[in-house]
Each structure stands twice: as structure tokens, then as C-alpha cells.
Amino acid sequence: MRNAVAIMQRELIAYFFSPIAYVVLVLFLGLCGYLFTEFVFKPGGEASLRGLLDGWTMPIMLLFFLSLLGMRLLSEEFRNGTMETLLTAPVTEVEIVLGKFLGVGAFYLAMLAGTLAYAVLVAVFGDLDVMLLACHYLALILLGGLYLSVGLFFSAWTRNQLVAGLLAIVFLLVFSVLSQLVANQFEGWVRAVFQHLSIVTHYSEMIRGRLALDHVLYFVTTTAFFLFAATKVLESRRWR
């Protein structure tokens, strides 16, 4: 576990030097600022960040941004050859995957922390519902965790960052947008299945303030699954 922390710290240092990280950070905060002034910060509006977070915009925006952050996690180590020094040190694959996930996760939390300024603005001019706000941030954290774990999983497959990023984006689009579109075409149990598969369904429910266990479990288990799968892909290099 100490190794995972060491890898996480190294990962955070790397973000300070990564142009992609800066671009993502600036674009994300800029777009959030635009959405906030456009949909939330209005006289007579609801005193919460729902206008910023509801609908498709935020999940799709994060899908692209977090895939960009996640794609380099392991691919870059393979391309630089540093995976060789990492895997020949007494470090387990679980520690590597966990350290990487925690590192990029910490960066994502820093990104989210920037948006707290908007919550403060709402609180100053209105009566902010703190419990709803907590629920919103939990939804954002769970959603981001899932996106990043998928990015990490694909980045374990290839030394090419772009391929990893594209695969993650396509995969996530299928499980957020496409499954939602398919669900809309059907009625009854088929609709229910596809809706349950869709990431956005679970996210939207939480944004509406419905903090049910099944939504949280959906995110936690799928994230855990992709982290586990990434570990196995990495481990398989020792057997092939």
C-alpha cells in the first residue's frame, strides 16, 4: 500500500508537467463558468448547481476530459520504457493500478474543487441546499471515478495513448449515450435493461437528489471491476 501512495505522488508530480492536464483543467473550468452564468446564476433561479449538472452536458464533457486524462496513465509508462523499471521493482500490479487511479483521482478532485466557487456564489445570493450539494458532488466523484477506471483499463492494453483514449471514449459513449438512445426505442423490460446499463441514468437520478443505494453501488462496482480488469491485463504481461 505504501508503494501505491508513492506511485500516486509521482503521478501528481507528472500532472504539473503535463500540457494535457493544464488544457483539460482550463477548458473544464472555463466551460463550467459559461454554463454556470448561462443556466444557474440568474435572478429567480433555483438555489443549487442543478442547472450546471443536469442533462447531458456535464456527463459528456467529463467523458471527453477524463478520457484525455486517463489515457496516458499506463500507456506512457510502456512507451517510455519506465514500465520495465516499475515492474522489476518489488511492486505489485495492484499497487501500480491503485496508485495511478488515486493519482489521477486526486487531480480530478482538484478540478472539482475549482467549481466549489460557484456553489459559494449561489450560497451568497440564495439559500443553498447543502445536502443536495453534497449529493451532487458525490455523483460527480462517482461518475469521474468510473470514467477514469475505464480510461485506466484501456491504457493498460496499449503503448499508444491516442488509441487508449479513443477506445475509452467510444466505450463510454456506448454505455452512456447509445444505451440511452436504444432504451428510448423500446418499451417494457428491454427499456429497463438498457436504461439500467446507461451511466447517465444513474448519474441523472443522483443529480435529482435521489441518493439510492443501487446508483451508488452501480458506480462503485463498475469502477472496481475496471480497476480489477486493468490489474489483470497488466499482470498478464508476466505470463505471456
Next chain:
Amino acid sequence: MISVKNLTKRYGPVLAVSDISFEVQAGQIVGFLGPNGAGKSTTIRILTCYQPATSGQATIAGYDVFTQSVQVRRQIGYLPESAPLYPEMRVREYLHFRGKLHGLDRAARDAAIARVTDRCWLGEFINRPIGQLSKGMRQRVGLADAMLHNPKVLILDEPTIGLDPTQIQEQRKLITELGKSHTILFSSHTLSEVERLCSHVIVIASGRILASGTPEKLRQSVSAGSRLIAEMKGPAEEIRRGVSAIAGVKKVDLDGRDGWQRLSIEAGDGQDVREPIFALSAARGWTMREMRREVASLEDFFVKITAEQRAQSGKR
């Protein structure tokens, strides 16, 4: 310390390493010698647990590289061929990171970093970003990293590749120095290097071990029919006839220049013909200005042995 038995590695249909076996005793410096693509790096990657073998067994300090991978990785310090590092980190940061991975606490890391900084001459650039370092400096940082946890075994893949002559000399000095306290296996395709540094040489080409032994032993196996070079002044034909007549001389080549004749003499196995040649030149009054035995180098051996290998595989 290192024991390899019948190790084979295939990449699909390509046979990279074919049934090799060797032993490295504790305290030895062993050179792994072979042309590019001979299977050196593959063998090293199997020993360092980065890649699995297709079949066969390898142990380091008694631990199996396949089933006891973590224990093996605690025993070894490894410098991969290209000395991969994180360009965005500073040297000291990087060494701290690596120290943490080896489970060293803060005080132990500081002590270890001070030790390797001193031994690998990192002093001047310990606080520089790795991305700014030259190839030679990066190699030294990689080596410092390999030594950080004071491993019993150092495995170095082409530790002098890409260095300038001064750096190569420094690197060799360092390896010799390290050999006093560590068991070292290093690969190289430079023969003079292996000849100078190693107590034991393993020659490998196209995935097979062609020879192994001390550098002297390998050299002897080529120098059996060693040559004698002599230079004397006199009529070419007479010299040729005279020298050829000496018992034990198998072949004489002459090369005349400025009145001096340069003789290249091949004698039969174990025959020393230096004395009769001197006697001859003295009797005939041919001034002699040089006579020396040409000792075969590992270079000759290497060329000879890879040529044999090629001829063999050509026949098949």
C-alpha cells in the same frame, strides 16, 4: 547466485533464446557477450521477472524468477538497456520515488541517495530535471537507481551503450569497483570491454550459448595456433627459404617495405620457434628490429565463432 537451466523463450514462431543454461557464482562479474539480437536482453528480462520464459528455469539467490518474483526483485538492481526515466522528475525526486518502492524509509533513503550520489558522480546534477540530462548522465542515474537498495545482484543491460569514450571509461571503472561488493551480470557487444571487466564470459549468438569461461580460457582456445611477427633486413627469397626450413614453422608470409621484411609466421601447436629464428638471423647477418607473438584477441574468437555458427545454420 544466478542459475539458469534450459531456458527457452519464443515470440510466436521466433525463437529468441534457445535452451540456454549457465551459472553465476557470488562475487563474479560476468559478461554476457553477443551481437545485436542475440537474445541478451531477452534473457535479462526473464531474469528480472519482466517477461516469462517459454520453458526452463531460472533462480536468483535461490528464488525462482517465475514463482517468487517479488523476492527475486528485492535481490536485484536492474539497469534496462535504454535507462528509462521520468523526464519531468528531478534526479533526487526520482531516487526518492525509487527508494520508496524498495521500502526504504526517509532516513534510509537519504543515506542511500548520498551513497549512490557519491559512487555514480551525480553530485553536480542531483537537483536537475532528468529531461535535461545527457545520455551518459541518464545512464548514471539509472545505475544509481539500480544500486539504491544495495542489492546482492546487479543486472546491467548494455551499461556503456551511447556513452562517449571518457564516460565509458568512468562507467567501466565504476563497474569494476562495484564488482568488489556485488555479483554483476552485464551484457555488451563490445569485446574489449568484456575482456577487461569480467572474470567470466558467456558468448551468446542467435539465442544459443556458444562458449563460456574466463577471458583467458576463451583466448587460449583461439590462440592455439598463434602467430609470430618478425621484421628483419635481408633478401626476401632467402629469408623465406631459411625460415620455412625451421622445424615447426607451418607457414610464412612476407611483406617487404623500405628494405625491411615483415614476416608473419604460423607455427605448429605448442611450438616455440622464436629461438631458431633469432639464431638464423644472427648467423646470416640479417638485422632484426622486431619480434613478437601476436596474441589472439576475443575479437578473433568472436568473429571465428559466429562465422562457424553461420556456416552451421547455413548447412541445415
